[in-house]
Amino acid sequence: MGDPKAVAAQIRMKLPSLTPLEGKVASDILARKDIDEATPLREVAEKSGVSDAMVVKVAKKLGFAGFREFRQGLVDYNRSDTAALHSEISLQDSSSEIVQKVFRTAMQALEETFAILDLAAFERAVEYLHRAKQRDFYGLGGSAQIARDVAHKFLRIGVRASVFDDAHMMMMSAALLGPDDVVVAFSHSGTTAAVIEAVELARKNGARIIAVTNYAESPLAGLVDVVLCSTAQNAPLLGENATARIAQLNLLDALFVAIVQRDRATADQNLDRTMRAVQSKRRS
Template sequence: MKYITLIESFYPSLTKSEKKVADYIIDQKDQVLYQSLSDMANHIQVGEATIVRFCYKLGFEGVQDLKFSISREDDLFKNQTYDNYIDTIESNIQKVVHETKLVLDPQSLTQVIDCLHQCEQVYLFGSGASGLATLEAESRLLRIGKITKSVIDSHYQLMHAALCTAKTCVIAISLSGSTIETVEAAQIAKENGAKVIVLTNYIQSPFAKIADLILLTAGKENPLDGGSLVAKISQLYVIDLICTGYALKQKKKAQNAKELTARATLGRVVSPIKRNKKDDI
């Protein structure tokens, strides 16, 4: 493979720390695809700057460029055929839900539910595919009586963050935990006194470092799988847990909200077309 040949070509000229990076990438290439820069640094026991410098030395534009090269050459569809892809996707969905359950901290989940119960204002921040997850969370919470606002535009995230108070709860969603605009908005919200809750894959991510509460997801993505359904299912599973826990905490209010919202939308369906007797002639 080209990237391995490239690493081997540069290997003699690498520093001791850079050789550790090279060895790790060759031995753990499948893991590297799904690790953040900070996770890689922790596993290899080198500084993040060393990994970035290693990538530049090999001619890559950065860590993401290296990952893209690895994922492009290690085609993840090489063992997938038209005959087995249905079973493969089913297996991946079941696996990601199970793995998310394993990494989820029940105590943190309870604290998140308590936070939603106590706060007066809830904003949901997310960009790209994670923005879709915030829209789903807004819909679910609204139906059980908790009015929230999903904000997926980066400028609006900053403006909403600037108006946060100690009575605000911000739920920020990002698989990587490194989306610059959303991290910045969450930081501003925290500085203004808001409680920041983060849903992310990476405990060492910039998002996680500013969070008051963290709920880990397990939806892995490589650079070629951006926005994959399996990754979103991990987020939606955690959102479902939050909403269900919130509803169970105040059953009467949630049930009343469900009935009111259901009744409000009950008639919003297309009526069956009435047949004209002449049509039967």
Template sequence: MSSKLKETFSDGVRAKRSGQAAAPSALEGPPAPAALAAKVRTLGPTMTRSMQRVAEAVAGDPAGCAALTVTGLAELTGTSEATVVRTARVLGYPGYRDLRLALAGLAAQQQSGAAPAVTADIAVDDPLSSVVAKLAQEEQQCLADTAAGLDTTQLEAAVSALVTARRIDVYGIGASNLVAQDLAQKLLRIGLIAHAHADPHMAVTNAVQLRGGDVAIAITHSGRTSDVIEALRVAFDHGATTVAITGRPDADVAQYADHLLTTSTARESELRPAAMSSRTSQLLVVDCLFIGVAQRTYDAAAPALSASYEALAHHRHGPRRP
């Protein structure tokens, strides 16, 4: 599905309203070493099997792979030199030389203890003390991966659209709707007109009313939730600026997104079919959007937020006595 991703211009805005292959901006540069593991986890499921072997090798043994030539890595993974180069480019590096430099940097971070290890899946018979430790590690890893892989150019563009939006619709189903509601209520409290829609019929009904100057945000970890995609498509077709928050940048939702914000792809297991770390990554992106908007509209946002706190004070402490 990667052919459906839209081209990214150097100004950070999705190129045009048609599906095209995603290409990193010339001004963005390759991702930092700390972002490499996050890139592999996020993009790995979208790669061919041969490219996955290369990606898994560099993420699993960055020090060893950094010492290999392109021919050596191709032989190690049972692939071709062309596959190695293509994998490097998909991960955001101009060529294999740049990937080797990132691998060397990542290996140095790991040796210094800066890169946390990936936790094991939670087993049925794990004691609660292990569950707490593993979940905490997983949350930390997902937040770090999301922060490392988040395209700040796209984030800045999404913030700019929200700041000037006449109206904001946020779409999400299930756990993603909890995140959608969180974003909508945050924006409402600083004076923006924002609504979260969980009902797919209401979402599409509202999306039809959007126009240029409005913003629609779709939140779907899989990127394939049809009800969310349909609402975003309608908003897109009616001229609204569209934003997708997803763990799968190659998925269907991307073809209707002017701005794509990628979250970490959480590892889900039989015991955690809807891992809470997916939601945690989404909430981090939501907080980044909110703080960005609040910074840009501080003169209006601060009094609005203060007024909402004041209005809700009696709910927390009881009504004021005369």
């Protein structure tokens, strides 16, 4: 699978495409830290309570040639510095340990998201957003907060974007879009019904669609022109969504900077104008 840092992320991204049993097997094996080059297929299968054939099937559905390549990918990942960043938080942890674990978990999400980033998709997203007549951002809950953060950055440089975090408003937006417009759909799971329905309508009307999600094979990802994936390991207290948002914010920051570079002179001019406009609101 190339970069060892990307192995766990690429496995997690494919989990929605597996059956519940296959997903359990994949998650069980991914969570193990004791697998090495000599670990036999039979032992792995027995630990997961399935047949040898099921483990091989899961390995192939995850994109590996077979069990041996799957095993080697996990070994390489577990030996990487990135894998060592994550530690579960326990009730016995001191404040120092809590801070360290939270920060290191965020660092792992950034490292893994960078490792799986599709630069060709990233560049297409930059081109679509730069050339768009109208840019509409869709997201609910935590995803809406990311959409607002990005829209705020864009406004500072004179790139107009609208944020819709209500199912009805998203559908109204989608109904008015056309081939010169772009939707950025934010959904960690890629299964948010309100977002998917609005994306379907926007796509029907000819708009380009960019998805920001954690799962490359989710229902949302299957509908769009460009998929930008974040990734994060699930943690009982922090949750997968919260950690992934940190990676998504950084991913969108990179997108913002790339768009600025398309017309740096205009961006700098608009940034100066918007900064001066709010200067009077600050107390000296």
